[in-house]
Amino acid sequence: MQARCFAERWPLRTAFAISRDVRTEAQLVVVEVRGEGVVGIGECTPYARYGESVASVMQQLRPLFAEVAAGLDRTLLQSRLPAGAARNALDCALADWEFKCRGAVFTGPExxxxxxxxxxxxxxxxxxxxxxxxxxxxxxxxxxxxxxxxxxxxxxxxxxxxxxxxxxxxxxxxxxxxxxxxxxxxxxxxxxxxxxxxxxxxxxxxxxxxxxxxxxxxxxxxxxxxxxxxxxxxxxxxxxxxxxxxxxxxxxxxxxxxxxxxxxxxxxxxxxxxxxxxxxxxxxxxxxxxxxxxxxxxxxxxxxxxxxxxxxxxx
Ligand SMILES: [Mg+2]
Missing domain, CATH: 3.20.20.120 (Enolase-like C-terminal domain)
Incomplete structure (x- = not known):
């Protein structure tokens, strides 16, 4: 299994104003895991309120990719990263990969x-x-x-x-x-x-x-x-x-x-x-x-x- 992460910027259609700031774009980090011919994808939105940035989240993620290659699964991941955006992107990428590997079909509410x-x-x-x-x-x-x-x-x-x-x-x-x-x-x-x-x-x-x-x-x-x-x-x-x-x-x-x-x-x-x-x-x-x-x-x-x-x- 191989994993990588990259940043994405998504402009907003109009400014988003809340009590603490005004935003004009969404800055995301995307994690992609690839194995057995299947690609799993997860994204996260780093949030300054919680001390996160695109750079800090990528810094948290990169050292883990060798562990992913060695078989790190979602259960083990929970103790390797704290709750927050970085773990979210990797956890969701792994969940997406598992789902696709099982050949599972979507059964949730439409x-x-x-x-x-x-x-x-x-x-x-x-x-x-x-x-x-x-x-x-x-x-x-x-x-x-x-x-x-x-x-x-x-x-x-x-x-x-x-x-x-x-x-x-x-x-x-x-x-x-x-x-x-x-x-x-x-x-x-x-x-x-x-x-x-x-x-x-x-x-x-x-x-x-x-x-x-x-x-x-x-x-x-x-x-x-x-x-x-x-x-x-x-x-x-x-x-x-x-x-x-x-x-x-x-x-x-x-x-x-x-x-x-x-x-x-x-x-x-x-x-x-x-x-x-x-x-x-x-x-x-x-x-x-x-x-x-x-x-x-x-x-x-x-x-x-x-x-x-x-x-x-x-x-
Ligand atoms: Mg709220």
């Missing part, structure tokens, strides 16, 4: 629901974006917010799309002293769920008040190691393969989290359809799905997923 993300903008512009997304068939919208104009933005969107399911993602931008009041306001506006309001280091505060709406861990939840810290503080966990370090740990995390009473969200980074296909096996277990990463790209991979009317279609 489509999955997916929310549509609205990036940060002024309230009127977010209301217009919301109305457009609903007109195109979306039924759940995820609003990216920072610490400014929270009520104004959500109220404007709610007035524009009274029947839509709304999810808020603050990407760690809020503070504890305003959180309790904001949660009540969001509940009154009929928001279904709030994702990662506080910095990951401030999770403890979430255990100190009753939540009027469910709160979901994203930046605070990477792998099973985080579960003891999340219990009693979050109701929902956002599983992303770039955080778990691949589908192997993602399945294990999903299992263990459900056993502990958490609900699941399945999320993604800015990515191509390859990354969404890799996460597909977890789709039916999640109550919230945020799989619209590829819709932000100006151009997707060959054989892309199809997105439309609030769903994503395998073929």
């Amino acid at each position: 489509s999955l629901p997916s929310m549509q993300t609205l990036v940060i903008d002024d309230p009127a512009a977010m209301a217009v974006a919301a109305r457009n997304a609903i007109a195109q068939g979306a039924d759940t919208l995820k609003l990216k917010l920072d610490d400014q104009q929270v009520y104004q933005r959500v109220a404007a969107v709610r007035a524009a799309v009274p029947a839509a399911q709304l999810v808020i993602d603050a990407n760690e931008a809020w503070r504890a002293d305003t959180l309790v009041d904001r949660c009540s306001q969001l509940e009154e506006l009929g928001v279904a769920m709030l994702e990662q309001p506080l910095p990951a280091g401030d999770d403890e505060f979430l255990g100190t008040f009753p939540h009027p709406l469910p709160i979901c861990a994203d930046e605070s939840c990477h792998s099973r190691e985080d579960l003891p810290h999340l219990l009693g503080r979050y109701e929902i966990l956002n599983i992303k393969l770039d955080k778990t370090g691949g589908i192997t740990e993602a399945r294990a995390l999903a299992e263990e989290a459900e056993a502990q009473g958490f609900q699941l969200m399945l999320g993604c980074m800015l990515c191509t359809s390859r990354a969404i296909r890799a996460a597909w096996p977890l789709g039916e277990r999640a109550c919230f799905l945020d799989l619209d990463g590829p819709t932000w790209l100006a151009k997707d991979v060959e054989f892309p997923l199809r997105f439309g009317a609030g769903r994503v279609y395998w073929s």
Whole structure:
């Protein structure tokens, strides 16, 4: 078995603004494994928030390729790299290779629901974006917010799309002293769920008040190691393969989290359809799905997923 990795840049069709930065392209690392005439492919999106870059991820991966040649499998891989983007690309490449070697055929659901993300903008512009997304068939919208104009933005969107399911993602931008009041306001506006309001280091505060709406861990939840810290503080966990370090740990995390009473969200980074296909096996277990990463790209991979009317279609 031979393995290699390379970087790819995918321009976005429009800027992607969240609380911590604005991005204009997706920078990926792709791993390709080749053996017995079969090629397996996995991709990852290195994320600066977690100390990752394209260069650091390639540096993590390259020393492992000799071990892959010597028979490193997914089970052994779990202890050779920490949870994160590098392990994700290699784990998914190996899983893809195994699947193809078995001659297995796709038996998953033909489509999955997916929310549509609205990036940060002024309230009127977010209301217009919301109305457009609903007109195109979306039924759940995820609003990216920072610490400014929270009520104004959500109220404007709610007035524009009274029947839509709304999810808020603050990407760690809020503070504890305003959180309790904001949660009540969001509940009154009929928001279904709030994702990662506080910095990951401030999770403890979430255990100190009753939540009027469910709160979901994203930046605070990477792998099973985080579960003891999340219990009693979050109701929902956002599983992303770039955080778990691949589908192997993602399945294990999903299992263990459900056993502990958490609900699941399945999320993604800015990515191509390859990354969404890799996460597909977890789709039916999640109550919230945020799989619209590829819709932000100006151009997707060959054989892309199809997105439309609030769903994503395998073929
Ligand atoms: Mg998030």
